[in-house]
Amino acid sequence: MLGKKLVTAQKRGETRALCLGLGMVACSVMMYFFIGITIVPFYTKSVWTTETTCKVLKANIMDKVLCPNSKGLEDEDTFPYPCLQVWVNLTTSGQEVMLYHTEDTLERNPKCSYIPDKLENSKEVKARVEKIASNFEKYQTFPCYYDPGKTQTNVILSRLYPPKGLLFAFLWPTLMFTGGCLIIVLVKISQYFSVLSAWQ
Numbered sequence: 001m002l003g004k005k006l007v008t009a010q011k012r013g014e015t016r017a018l019c020l021g022l023g024m025v026a027c028s029v030m031m032y033f034f035i036g037i038t039i040v041p042f043y044t045k046s047v048w049t050t051e052t053t054c055k056v057l058k059a060n061i062m063d064k065v066l067c068p069n070s071k072g073l074e075d076e077d078t079f080p081y082p083c084l085q086v087w088v089n090l091t092t093s094g095q096e097v098m099l100y101h102t103e104d105t106l107e108r109n110p111k112c113s114y115i116p117d118k119l120e121n122s123k124e125v126k127a128r129v130e131k132i133a134s135n136f137e138k139y140q141t142f143p144c145y146y147d148p149g150k151t152q153t154n155v156i157l158s159r160l161y162p163p164k165g166l167l168f169a170f171l172w173p174t175l176m177f178t179g180g181c182l183i184i185v186l187v188k189i190s191q192y193f194s195v196l197s198a199w200q
Helices: 002-045 104-108 124-137 163-199
Strands: 050-066 078-091 096-100 141-146
Touching: 002 163, 050 124, 078 124, 096 104
Parallel strands: none
Antiparallel strands: 050 078, 050 141, 078 096
């Protein structure tokens, strides 16, 4: 009687462990799919792939502009903000080009180097833009990214999805997939030894 209970409990534990492993594998596959349709296209579409050194030539704060309604947003979602324009000198070519914060900044508003987050306090937005402008004046030389194919003449300060960020995005689903496969293999090995022991 006790042996039957132990066998039943063992089978239940193996079933639960097997379901856990299969669930981890399924979740990791879904995460792979989600990363593949969201992050990977942005990474492959970016042409600013080569790092170089930029030297600030001038950083000006222009009059307030409206955040463009390029993504189908309603009119009330647009907000005015000071337009910061940063011009830099590329050390590789010696050209004077405009600097943008990320690839998204250029798509949203090509007139400004930086687009602040939407904040209701206009003074806070102005203070943030002025602080960024002062940082550019303080740190004259810094790394930036340019397009080696020269389809884009401007440069960006940081990539939305650099290679390290892409690897980090794939790290967690890979660990989950590996853990799920390991659980499934261990359960199958346990079942094999249980059958072998019962046969003997």
